[in-house]
Amino acid sequence: MTIAEVQAPREPKYYTVKRHLLERIATLPAGSVVPTERELASELSTSRTTVRQALVELVAEGRLVRRQGAGTFIADPKITWPLHLTSFTEQAEANGFVASTTLLAAERVRAEGEVAARLDLAEGAGVFRIERLRLADDRPMAVETSHLSAARFPQLTRHIRRQQSLYTVLRETYGVVPVRAEELIATAPASPREATLLGTDPGSPMLVLGRHSRAASGEPVEWVTSWYRGDRVTFIADLSAPRP
Numbered sequence: 001m002t003i004a005e006v007q008a009p010r011e012p013k014y015y016t017v018k019r020h021l022l023e024r025i026a027t028l029p030a031g032s033v034v035p036t037e038r039e040l041a042s043e044l045s046t047s048r049t050t051v052r053q054a055l056v057e058l059v060a061e062g063r064l065v066r067r068q069g070a071g072t073f074i075a076d077p078k079i080t081w082p083l084h085l086t087s088f089t090e091q092a093e094a095n096g097f098v099a100s101t102t103l104l105a106a107e108r109v110r111a112e113g114e115v116a117a118r119l120d121l122a123e124g125a126g127v128f129r130i131e132r133l134r135l136a137d138d139r140p141m142a143v144e145t146s147h148l149s150a151a152r153f154p155q156l157t158r159h160i161r162r163q164q165s166l167y168t169v170l171r172e173t174y175g176v177v178p179v180r181a182e183e184l185i186a187t188a189p190a191s192p193r194e195a196t197l198l199g200t201d202p203g204s205p206m207l208v209l210g211r212h213s214r215a216a217s218g219e220p221v222e223w224v225t226s227w228y229r230g231d232r233v234t235f236i237a238d239l240s241a242p243r244p
C-alpha cells in the first residue's frame with residue numbers, strides 16, 4: 001500500500017500516514033515495537049519527514065512512546081481520572097493505584113497577584129507554597145503547587161513534611177474540609193523543569209488544572225496548580241443538567 005492510494009482529497013500526507021498508523025496501533029498490544037521512520041517511509045512510499053510528523057503527533061497524544069536508544073513503542077492506555085473534590089491520594093487509590101509524593105518545596109512566601117486574590121488575602125500577606133511531585137504506582141503523574149494562608153494554617157509546612165496528603169493534614173490538624181471548588185482546565189507546553197520531573201520532553205503537551213477550593217464557611221482553603229502529562233491522563237467530569 002502507498003500513502004497516495006489512501007489519501008483523502010485535500011488531506012495532508014502526514015495525516016494520512018497518521019490515520020493508517022492509528023488503525024495499525026488499534027490491532028496491536030501495548031509495548032509492541034513500531035517500525036522505524038525509515039522502514040515506514042519505504043513501506044508507505046513516502047518521505048521520512050512525513051512519517052516523522054505523524055509519529056510526533058502520535059507521541060504527543062500518548063498513543064506511542066519513544067524510548068531513548070530503544071525505539072518507538074505502542075503506549076499503555078491512558079489513565080482515566082475523574083474530576084471530583086477529592087485529594088490526589090484518594091483519587092489515585094480509588095483508581096487502583098498506590099499514591100506517593102515527593103515534597104519538592106515547602107516555604108513561606110508573600111502573597112501576590114492571583115494568589116492573594118484567590119485566597120482573599122492582602123498583597124504581601126504570608127502564604128505557604130508547597131510544591132510536590134505526585135506519583136501513582138511510582139509513575140510521575142503531576143507536579144502540584146499549592147498556596148494556603150499562613151495565618152489560617154500555622155505550621156503547615158511542618159505537618160506536610162510528615163504526612164503526604166494535604167487534605168488529611170487539613171482535616172486532622174485544622175478541622176478544615178474543602179466542600180466546594182472551582183476547577184480550571186487549560187493546556188500548556190511543559191517547561192524544562194516540569195518535563196524533567198515528569199519524565200517527558202520540554203514542550204510536550206500538559207493539562208494544567210487550577211483548583212480553588214472553599215470550606216463550608218465560604219473561606220478559601222487553597223489555590224493549587226497541577227501540571228499533568230497530557231499523554232498520560234484523560235480527565236472525566238460527570239455532568240448533569242441543571243434542575244429546572
Ligand code: GLP
Binds near residue numbers: 087089165168209224
Ligand atoms: C488534588 C487537587 C489539589 C489538592 C490535592 C490534595 O491533587 N488538585 O487541589 O490539594 O488533591 O491531595 P492530597 O491530600 O493527596 O495531598
